[in-house]
Amino acid sequence: MFSRRNFLKSAALTSVMVGAGKRLGARDRTPVPAKNNPIVVSTWDFGKVANAGAWNVLGNGGRALDAVEAGVKIAEADPSVQTVGYGGLPDRDGFVTLDASIMDENHNCGSVMCLEHIMHPISVARMIMEKTPHIALAGEGALQFALANGFTKMNLLTPASENDWKEWMKKARYIPEKNIENRLYSREDDPMPGGPENHDTIGMLALDAAGNLSGACTTSGLAYKIHGRVGDSPIIGAGLYVDNEAGAATSSGVGEEVMRIVGSHLVVEYMRSGLAPDMACKKTVERLIKINPEKCKTIQVGFLALSRNGAYGGYSIQPGFTYAVKSDRTEQIFKANSYYQ
Ligand code: ASP
Helix, strand or coil: CCECCCHHHHHHHCCCCECCECCECHHHCCCCCCCCCCEEEEECCCHHHHHHHHHHHHCCCCCHHHHHHHHHHHHHHCCCCCCCCCCCCCCCCCCCCEEEEEECCCCCEEEEEEECCCCCHHHHHHHHHHHCCCCEEEHHHHHHHHHHCCCCCCCCCCHHHHHHHHHHHHHCCCCCCCCHHHHHCCCCCCCCECCCCCCCCEEEEEECCCCCEEEEEEECCCCCCCCCCCCCCCCECCCEEEECCCEEEEEEECHHHHHHHCHHHHHHHHHHCCCCHHHHHHHHHHHHHHHCHHHHCCCCEEEEEEECCCCEEEEECCCCCEEEEEECCCEEEEECEECCC
């Protein structure tokens, strides 16, 4: 079994070809599409399949908001992606709890936190955004809202994820330690399942033909987390932020660190001040490292950004963070530059 956070292995793997898309370094990026050329970007290798779903909407002149919802739903429904939606790894008590957020070009946003039993939390987040005066619903209340609005209750714990959790239980000390995230993200002792095609949160950003940006972010969060833990992904500004005048950003990695600096909002503000997306992500990662240089030696956080003109880029603390891009002229997976090599 591959470890989910084995940076050394994953860094080596980023030099190989995946599907039709060749991995390229940041400097090899294709030219920036002209304004209003649709484009979609998303985190990790599995973003490529999700982007294809989003492209069915974007490529036909559809709205970025519809595209990102359709795109991330593919990852949510895929049981082989053990970090998102159905088949996601459970918390340490065996419950699959999901976080998701969505945001459009008009600062409309919605999110769900610690939602159980619903395959598509992103659609619940969108419904909260569109049908209620609120932005976020959590836990049992979020579930009741979903069930009252036509979502179906189901068991999200697949036999594979249940088995991985039981294996983890054999070794786990099962103590809510302060340093639980360091243990989970350690390079040497990484108990988290999931191969190089099976990484982390999906954050997706899209620009449509009308020149509008939207974003979506959905995850099962840290595997074997304490029950009730909420990460950065459903926190507007932390795991996801969209401002049509500046750009959009999303994140993956240790959510606690992203929340501490409201990371995606910071990336967007750096773009507003004139930085290119990759530089905006880099400056944000440097902020994390400045705040806690010791912790950042062992954890991973990656940011992905899309400007209002369709330029894109990412940057991470550790090597191994990848993102997928789809437009009418490219379909590729890129390896983001990182602070540590
Ligand atoms: N950011 C997610 C969280 O903290 C986890 C991840 O992306 O791996 O919940």
